[in-house]
Amino acid sequence: MSTDVAMLRYSDDEQGPGSTTTNRWANGNGTVKSEDVEMSDDDDDVPLSQSTRNGATSSPPPRNLKRKKPVYAESSSSDDDTPLASSPAKPVKVNGNSKLKRETSGTSDSEVAPKAKKAANGRSKPPPRKKVKEESSDDDQPLASSPAKPPRKRKAKVESDAEDDADSDDAPSKKKAAPKPRQRKKVKDEEDTKPDMKPKKAAAKGKAKAEDTKSPKKGKTKKKEEEEEEEVFKWWEQTDANGDGSVKWSTLEHNGVIFPPPYESLPKGVKMKYNGKSVDLPPEAEEVAGFYAALLESDHAKDKTFNSNFFGDWQTVMKKYPPRDGTKIASFENCDFRPIFEHLEAEKAKKKAMTSDEKKAAKKAKDELEAKYTTCLLDGRKEKVGNFRVEPPGLFRGRGDHPKKGALKFRVRPEDITLNIGKEAPTPVPNMPGKWKAITHDNTVTWLANWTENINGNHKYVFLAAGSSLKGQSDMQKFEKARELKNHVDRIRQNYQSDLKSKVMADRQRATAMYFIDKLALRAGNEKNDDEADTVGCCSLRCEHVTLEAPDFVVFDFLGKDSIRYYNRVQVEAQVFKNIRIFKDNKEDDDNLFDRVTTTSLNKHLNNEMKGLTAKVFRTFNASITFQRLLDDEDLKGASLQEKLNAYNNANRKVAILCNHQRSAPKTHDQSMEKMRYKVRAFKYERMKLRHALFKAEPKFKKNAKYKADESDLDDDFIAEHEDNLKNKEIEKAEKKFDNENKKLEEDGKKPQKDSILKDRIAAIKDDFKALAKERGTGKANMKREKPTEKLEESIGKLTEKIKAFKLQMVDRDAGKEVALGTSKINYLDPRITAAWCQIHDVPIEKMFSKTLITKFPWAMEVDPDWKF
CATH class of the missing domain: 1.10.10.41 (Yeast DNA topoisomerase - domain 1)
Structure with a gap:
């Protein structure tokens, strides 16, 4: 099996009899079809992305709460069916959780994570680290893993200041050879010692744009760009680009966090x-x-x-x-x-x-107040801080059916916050009365401040901004770890395929869980407390969440992260089907399906397979490699820009469906689509007028097939309504222009214009539209300015292309109304895939990435066009 393709396969031609498969993989041959998942209006057969409306999930397929003995196509009693350590008649309950004693595994059910190492050099214990649950953690949390394997074919001559940084005492120690940055031109010693951080734009911008950037800039713009270039630090060109050393910084100075203003009482007359x-x-x-x-x-x-x-x-x-x-x-x-x-x-x-x-003045005052909190000094260089504002008090809204929604979030005070600064740095003064809870100097962590919120007891952290060197190193390390999995994935798959028939129950359950995590990109999942939302992942699935349908279909129906419903009916291998049947035997609906597997034990096993491997790395790997293959499968030779954008978004959408990145359709979606449909008809109206002007100038064009077709969806009612709208807009423009002219005259000390001038202008506009009304149904049109036939033909051609592109845009927007494309783009898709694809297909990177993402992934912007995940 090839190591650079995803295991998932969307298939319409291999369905079982009478099946309706929505997110289906078949025989594990390592191929992905470019066709999207079949979508129907039946909510029982489709993922939530096709059945969610405004946050409310549709009713799931009816399920009997009482378990019935399922009927299976086969009842083999071979040795492959039942492991030696099979399930007892009833699991033993320990602390409210289902636990089964191992009979032959030789390992304990309560496998726990290794104890944290004590702080080196006799340092006092740092503030509590954030305990991240796979199911509830943010998707973009960095992986605490070993140094990622450096990208191949990346040689570079490092700039002088980069070499100095790499040799300095504050450089993190590394056991593995550091990755070599991509080859770049030498920088003369006499040049500014600070490296130029302006990312190289994708080749899509073309030579013309490159020449424009070389042209001299005037005034504030040039000065501003020079300041930005000086502030950006090209950390990825350093010898320790992955930043895997235990020491993250040597000096750190910042101004803490900014607290929200105190509450102002309501006016006396306003009372509940x-x-x-x-x-x-x-x-x-x-x-x-x-x-x-x-x-x-x-x-x-x-x-x-x-x-x-x-x-x-x-x-x-x-x-x-x-x-x-x-x-x-x-x-x-x-x-x-x-x-x-x-x-x-x-x-x-x-x-x-x-x-x-007034708005500018208010914004300026706010920016001045927050200015000192927006940056910090990290190892002597200025870097932007991310979430420096403390969240104001309010009511917890939660996501999905969270049991604590509506609870009061307390006001956070200095006494709640621990700051992390350098030993020599001055202690910042809070912008409200109070003293900090504690001050620590831990240079092995990257947070600047932390506190514990009162709703769920979660730790809140202040980190550097997304485009900072520490965040960038974490992101790059995450994706390099996923790329490293390509070299091990065949062996890992062979191992868990073998363990699917293991005689040890724990090993067989773990292999089955790995099978689903690999094939379906499921999250690992953790046990939840009673006061948390009942969301689950693979390891925490209960028997009620999984239904078997003979001969080899498994139906998943559960609430995943953020209480998003995951519904999927998939065809599985015969051995997996047998295993699920065995795991469910003699269990109640609320018992754990994988009662001998925990997220901790699973990740420990994965780490033995490949250092630093976790269930999430599998998810990142499958998302990125599937995305790469879907893009490569598209033949975009001669395609328009909008067709390229649609192809890219379609691939992104398939990955988002794979990862269950759903959202409710925006409340304004129907309204937006109606506006877009109106705009298309407005374009067609313009084209119709140009055609009529062309026919009047040269009647012979009426016989030309290119111009013969009428605008079939433009009826008289629409034309009258559209012309009336155009008239009102013209009158409004005239009134604004008249007001602005008078303001300018008053500023110059001159008399304003008389109202009669405005009335004359409006009368002229109305006369023009009366003439348009007379043209209706005549097939003729008079242009304000006469144009030669060549210009009319050119304008008609441009409008035709514009209509075509806009229709494609409408299709793309409607298809993505219930899929969150941003989540996978930010957290699971290696940004270098997009940067390289944009260069190959001559697409501006700004069309794919927002300004925020370009700032977040500067290290990916300089990738070679032939780079592959």
């Missing part, structure tokens, strides 16, 4: 009501009431769990800060938050109504 009477709340209780009032007309306020949690926490606050008028608030239903809601809406309207000058 209880039983129809106004209530005088103290500021502490009034602030919490305002949190709910702001969401009064949202879906949250209609949620029973949200309302119950809010009211419970609000009552706790009111016990300490009761209403000053003695009102006893005992019933949520009798509370009226409408007065506060209306006040908040009025304040929003005021902000929207601000003039552009």
